[in-house]
Amino acid sequence: xxxxxxxxxxxxxxxxxxxxxxxxxxxxxxxxxxxxxxxxxxxxxxxxxxxxxxxxxxxxxxxxxxxxxxxxxxxxxxxxxxxxxxxxxxxxxxxxxxxxxxxxxxxxxxxxxxxxxxxxxxxxxxxxxxxxxxxxxxxxxxxxxxxxxxxxxxxxxxxxxxxxxxxxxxxxxxxxxxxxxxxxxxxxxxxxxxxxxxxxxxxxxxxxxxxxxxxxxxxxxxxxxxxxxxxxxxxxxxxxxxxxxxxxxxxxxxxxxxxxxxxxxxxxxxxxxxxxxxxxxxxxxxxxxxxxxxxxxxxxxxxxxxxxxxxxxxxxxxxxxxxxxxxxxxxxxxxxxxxxxxxxxxxxxxxxxxxxxxxxxxxxxxxxxxxxxxxxxxxxxxxxxxxxxxxxxxxxxxxxxxxxxxxxxxxxxxxxxxxxxxxxxxxxxxxxxxxxxxxxxxxxxxxxxxxxxxxxxxxxxxxxxxxxxxxxxxxxxxxxxxxxxxxxxxxxxxxxxxxxxxxxxxxxxxxxxxxxxxxxxxxxxxxxxxxxxxxxxxxxxxxxxxxxxxxxxxxxxxxxxxxxxxxxxxxxxxxxxxxxxxxxxxxxxxxxxxxxxx
Numbered sequence: 001x002x003x004x005x006x007x008x009x010x011x012x013x014x015x016x017x018x019x020x021x022x023x024x025x026x027x028x029x030x031x032x033x034x035x036x037x038x039x040x041x042x043x044x045x046x047x048x049x050x051x052x053x054x055x056x057x058x059x060x061x062x063x064x065x066x067x068x069x070x071x072x073x074x075x076x077x078x079x080x081x082x083x084x085x086x087x088x089x090x091x092x093x094x095x096x097x098x099x100x101x102x103x104x105x106x107x108x109x110x111x112x113x114x115x116x117x118x119x120x121x122x123x124x125x126x127x128x129x130x131x132x133x134x135x136x137x138x139x140x141x142x143x144x145x146x147x148x149x150x151x152x153x154x155x156x157x158x159x160x161x162x163x164x165x166x167x168x169x170x171x172x173x174x175x176x177x178x179x180x181x182x183x184x185x186x187x188x189x190x191x192x193x194x195x196x197x198x199x200x201x202x203x204x205x206x207x208x209x210x211x212x213x214x215x216x217x218x219x220x221x222x223x224x225x226x227x228x229x230x231x232x233x234x235x236x237x238x239x240x241x242x243x244x245x246x247x248x249x250x251x252x253x254x255x256x257x258x259x260x261x262x263x264x265x266x267x268x269x270x271x272x273x274x275x276x277x278x279x280x281x282x283x284x285x286x287x288x289x290x291x292x293x294x295x296x297x298x299x300x301x302x303x304x305x306x307x308x309x310x311x312x313x314x315x316x317x318x319x320x321x322x323x324x325x326x327x328x329x330x331x332x333x334x335x336x337x338x339x340x341x342x343x344x345x346x347x348x349x350x351x352x353x354x355x356x357x358x359x360x361x362x363x364x365x366x367x368x369x370x371x372x373x374x375x376x377x378x379x380x381x382x383x384x385x386x387x388x389x390x391x392x393x394x395x396x397x398x399x400x401x402x403x404x405x406x407x408x409x410x411x412x413x414x415x416x417x418x419x420x421x422x423x424x425x426x427x428x429x430x431x432x433x434x435x436x437x438x439x440x441x442x443x444x445x446x447x448x449x450x451x452x453x454x455x456x457x458x459x460x461x462x463x464x465x466x467x468x469x470x471x472x473x474x475x476x477x478x479x480x481x482x483x484x485x486x487x488x489x490x491x492x493x494x495x496x497x498x499x500x501x502x503x504x505x506x507x508x509x510x511x512x513x514x515x516x517x518x519x520x521x522x523x524x525x526x527x528x529x530x531x532x533x534x535x536x537x538x539x540x541x542x543x544x545x546x547x548x549x550x551x552x553x554x555x556x557x558x559x560x561x562x563x564x565x566x567x568x569x570x571x572x573x574x575x576x577x578x579x580x581x582x583x584x585x586x587x588x589x590x591x592x593x594x595x596x597x598x
Contacts (some may be wrong), residue, residue, distance in 0.1 A: 029322075039311060061283065067104070067107070070099055071276055074100065100126055101126070115282065115286065118281060122282070128267070128271050129271040136260060139263065140260060146253035157242050158187060162183065165235050168229070183216060189209075206250075217243060301394070421473055422481075423481070432492075436502060437558070448502070449545075451494070452540070452541050453498050454472070454497040454537065455574040457469065457496075459532070462531070472537060475525060477491075483514065500562070508543065508545045508579060511543045515543050518541065519575070525537065538575035540574045542563060542566030542569055542579070565578045
């Protein structure tokens with residue numbers, strides 16, 4: 001190897017002058033420095049592109065979270081209008097719907113095909129939801145017109161004709177007085193049945209109303225057979241026609257009400273749940289894409305660092321070889337200057353450089369050495385800047401990833417928690433029920449369910465207001481949380497004023513003790529309720545048990561049996577606990593007074 005280097009030095013010394021060799025060294029050194037600068041530039045630009053790509057997906061993830069929040073807010077605004085008829089709720093829902101459309105458009109632009117497919121699915125469900133909401137507003141307006149005005153007008157018209165007919169009965173030749181009183185009673189019960197239906201939405205009241213309507217027509221027809229006076233006959237015909245119109249308006253209002261409730265409870269609820277599911281799935285897609293980008297960025301940074309390191313090492317070897325050749329190609333009088341080049345090539349910036357002021361080739365060589373030293377310093381500075389920038393980018397990527405993980409955790413908690421009470425929501429309850437049902441089938445351990453309903457809660461809301469009703473539900477929810485003794489048990493808001501609790505590995509006797517403890521705890525809250533016969537807020541509870549030997553078809557069987565037991569508790573006087581299949585109840589109750597409990 002030494003002989004090879006010696007031969008190269010002799011050849012270069014023989015064929016090339018010192019100035020030529022130095023110029024060649026300048027050119028090669030400058031080219032190497034330029035190559036390293038370009039290498040650093042393109043490496044930084046590549047990392048910047050990956051960071052920009054990651055940032056864009058981070059913004060998409062934030063839009064996905066904003067989309068989920070707006071979907072929940074849209075449903076809340078629509079529910080506000082449907083419950084109280086507030087125009088502000090309808091306007092807010094329209095504004096939120098437009099905002100969701102804008103977010104969907106932003107997510108669709110430049111997104112992956114699967115993301116665009118999910119966005120289009122959400123847009124379709126949103127369009128159905130908004131169009132259905134418009135139908136609901138029209139149905140509500142028409143129903144209000146029928147219930148609040150037209151039904152009352154027809155009832156007044158029938159009563160007016162009846163009073164006119166009564167005045168014609170002075171002679172007593174036609175309808176007896178007791179039959180007229182019976183007709184008045186039947187018409188009054190028709191009016192009461194219609195009113196109770198629209199207040200309670202119980203179909204049994206409509207059936208009774210139709211029975212009293214038939215009895216009223218039969219009485220009028222009997223009067224018509226007895227009448228021989230033309231004016232009385234005409235008055236009875238008008239009463240029959242008015243009664244038919246009265247019944248038609250009531251039935252139309254019933255159909256409007258059923259259509260309105262179907263749109264609200266079935267169509268809009270299903271579309272809202274589907275939008276929430278799709279937005280959650282969209283957020284998961286974006287999160288997976290961000291994780292993939294992060295892994296690619298880290299891999300590319302690692303590969304770029306290794307590649308730059310090897311190239312720099314190769315260039316350093318080339319510089320060392322060049323310095324060695326040029327240094328040893330100079331004669332003995334300039335050996336010290338050759339040694340200086342070797343020191344500079346090894347990175348010794350503190351080495352003194354002599355003869356820089358000379359006007360010969362050695363002076364030019366000394367000045368070239370100074371340039372060489374400055375270039376080395378510049379290269380090291382560029383490398384230091386590159387390393388600092390790489391560290392900063394890695395830190396920013398780590399910070400953004402942590403923020404997204406925290407945001408996704410909050411979104412997951414929001415999707416599984418009831419916003420009013422803080423308990424588990426219906427969605428989480430269904431998931432836990434499915435898991436526990438499978439566990440019962442595997443292990444044979446019993447699973448108990450307790451369905452709870454606040455007694456006379458509709459009357460409570462009507463008397464104290466919905467805000468007080470919300471506070472009442474929160475207080476009961478807090479008490480349920482205190483009653484949970486094991487981490488495996490679950491308390492959830494099932495819907496409205498209904499709550500449900502799942503008790504793992506608990507027999508019927510144990511579940512009854514827990515239910516009675518809950519009933520007593522709520523009773524001891526002493527929340528006043530003047531519309532309740534008990535004088536305070538109380539609970540009715542139904543308990544059901546599932547074991548491997550139960551004739552169950554699916555997991556909803558347990559909920560249905562608990563609901564049947566709850567119905568028995570209601571029928572038994574409320575403020576008590578009933579169980580399935582056990583007959584009877586425990587607890588105490590005052591008289592139900594015949595009121596409806598909603």
